[in-house]
Amino acid sequence: MWKEHMRNKINRHLSRGGITPDHAYYLRQIRLKKLAVWATQFILLVTLILLWELGANMRLIDPFITSQPSAIYHTFWRMAKDGSIFLHTGITVLETTLSFIIGTIAGSLIAIFLWWSDFFSRVLDPYIVILNSTPKIALGPLFIVFLGDGIKSIITMALTISIIVTIVMVYTGFKEVDPNKIKLIRTFGANKLQILEKVVLPASVPTIIAALKVNVGMSFVGVIVGEFLVARAGLGYLIVYGQQVFQLHLAMTSVVVLIITAAILYQMVACLENRFLGWKE
Amino acid sequence: MTIIPKVQIEQVSIKYQTLDGETNALENICLAIGEGEFVSIVGPSGCGKSTLLSLISGLLKPTAGRVLVDGKPPQTSSQKLGYMLQQDYLFEWRTVYKNIMLGLEIQGKDKHSVKNKVHNLLKQYGLWGFRHYYPHQLSGGMRQRVALIRTLAVDPEILLLDEPFAALDYQTRLTLEEEVATILKRANKTVILVTHDISEAVAMSDRVVVISRRPGRVKADFAIRYAAGRLSPFETRKAPEFRDYFNRIWKELDIHVEGTHAQ
Numbered sequence: 043m044w045k046e047h048m049r050n051k052i053n054r055h056l057s058r059g060g061i062t063p064d065h066a067y068y069l070r071q072i073r074l075k076k077l078a079v080w081a082t083q084f085i086l087l088v089t090l091i092l093l094w095e096l097g098a099n100m101r102l103i104d105p106f107i108t109s110q111p112s113a114i115y116h117t118f119w120r121m122a123k124d125g126s127i128f129l130h131t132g133i134t135v136l137e138t139t140l141s142f143i144i145g146t147i148a149g150s151l152i153a154i155f156l157w158w159s160d161f162f163s164r165v166l167d168p169y170i171v172i173l174n175s176t177p178k179i180a181l182g183p184l185f186i187v188f189l190g191d192g193i194k195s196i197i198t199m200a201l202t203i204s205i206i207v208t209i210v211m212v213y214t215g216f217k218e219v220d221p222n223k224i225k226l227i228r229t230f231g232a233n234k235l236q237i238l239e240k241v242v243l244p245a246s247v248p249t250i251i252a253a254l255k256v257n258v259g260m261s262f263v264g265v266i267v268g269e270f271l272v273a274r275a276g277l278g279y280l281i282v283y284g285q286q287v288f289q290l291h292l293a294m295t296s297v298v299v300l301i302i303t304a305a306i307l308y309q310m311v312a313c314l315e316n317r318f319l320g321w322k323e
Numbered sequence: 324m325t326i327i328p329k330v331q332i333e334q335v336s337i338k339y340q341t342l343d344g345e346t347n348a349l350e351n352i353c354l355a356i357g358e359g360e361f362v363s364i365v366g367p368s369g370c371g372k373s374t375l376l377s378l379i380s381g382l383l384k385p386t387a388g389r390v391l392v393d394g395k396p397p398q399t400s401s402q403k404l405g406y407m408l409q410q411d412y413l414f415e416w417r418t419v420y421k422n423i424m425l426g427l428e429i430q431g432k433d434k435h436s437v438k439n440k441v442h443n444l445l446k447q448y449g450l451w452g453f454r455h456y457y458p459h460q461l462s463g464g465m466r467q468r469v470a471l472i473r474t475l476a477v478d479p480e481i482l483l484l485d486e487p488f489a490a491l492d493y494q495t496r497l498t499l500e501e502e503v504a505t506i507l508k509r510a511n512k513t514v515i516l517v518t519h520d521i522s523e524a525v526a527m528s529d530r531v532v533v534i535s536r537r538p539g540r541v542k543a544d545f546a547i548r549y550a551a552g553r554l555s556p557f558e559t560r561k562a563p564e565f566r567d568y569f570n571r572i573w574k575e576l577d578i579h580v581e582g583t584h585a586q
Contacts, residue, residue: 220412222408222410222412223412223414225382225408226406226408226412227425228382228399229380229382229404229406230399230425230426230429230430230477231398231399231400231401231402231429231430236429240414240425240428240429241414244416244417245414245416247416
């Protein structure tokens, strides 16, 4: 009786919004499939965590080296109580956000400049190509010499990585704007600034958002590498410190927090996409 | 006192320069178009028909000769011309209404003064209910109608139509031809229509100019007159003169030469 009632309730929920029985069935199938994907993703995560924990408890792997979920949990709570985890996460997020914002704005401005001046875009082309293919991380030690071992070096490291990608992606987006749209707006008598404002920039919004998404990841990489090299605080610093004093619980906890932070930052940028691309199918 | 034509093209030639050499697109074109005239320009593809429109609009400057609009060289900023391209090129990120306002925004004109006119056009073309839609939600015919209203919103004296119906299916095309011809003739606009469709040219215009293959020259100039007076495109297709004009223009368009060109 009660079971029957629950099943009906679930079925009704899964087929909500159906306008005919066939449509309701169709909706239910689609929602069931979605649910199955979510459930499997969740089970996969739980299984991995359980295997890790059990493997460590049964000494199949050495928790001194690999740490284990329960230890990570305890470490996290200990650090949450004394507030240190928030301090380090906060610093890393601050550095990432700063270099993300500066990288995006400066990169876009440079891309606009390159679009505006055909001459300079040709002049600077080989430099950008070479900078783009250089592993910027290799410059890290130099930045420390130039700028000292503080936040300046870390942000410069992250900026170098993110700005080049932004310039290349945004400029390519500008160049791909349909020339006929520009012709159309010129027939109304538009000047170059109006072409930029009314066609090139709005048409490139999808590319710019794609660049932002890449950029968040790039800034993060830059900040963590910077922290590896110089920092006295931040998640990158915690990981290196944990490794050096062989406190793998600490290093692993930092990695877990890092992963979650990265996911949240990425999601925040992805929200922008929904906000600005309402006109898309 | 002589009457100054609305558009005057005097011995105009244009050459395109590229690294591989130069192309004579148009050679010694002479053409005078009066106010309120509806002129079609037909010719084989690649003969420079569209180039002619770019010259009149001021987007291109002639290599030799001169183009005059109301007795002066044309400028894109003059705001006298409306240009309709082969595709609608609506901006996907703007709603129908905002697309229509584009020209007014650029020319810095007061939107309120034309509000009524734009609203009437939207209603007339059955687009009123769609004014807040985005272009991807419209059919091809509706999109081209929006493009037409966008052009008319700035109230141009001269309309340059570059194969504006070419991308549409046949039924939509006939309907739009009818609407456009009626609305433009009623408003007494000067219209220059570039097309490769002879029946479209004969059905819509007062005059058909045939351009030769490259380098483009004026090959023939037909005044289209119907015994029954000024007809709408639908009616002209049924008029007895239609077939005759069609055949005469077809003969002038040396399309059949294609195969024997290399002899």
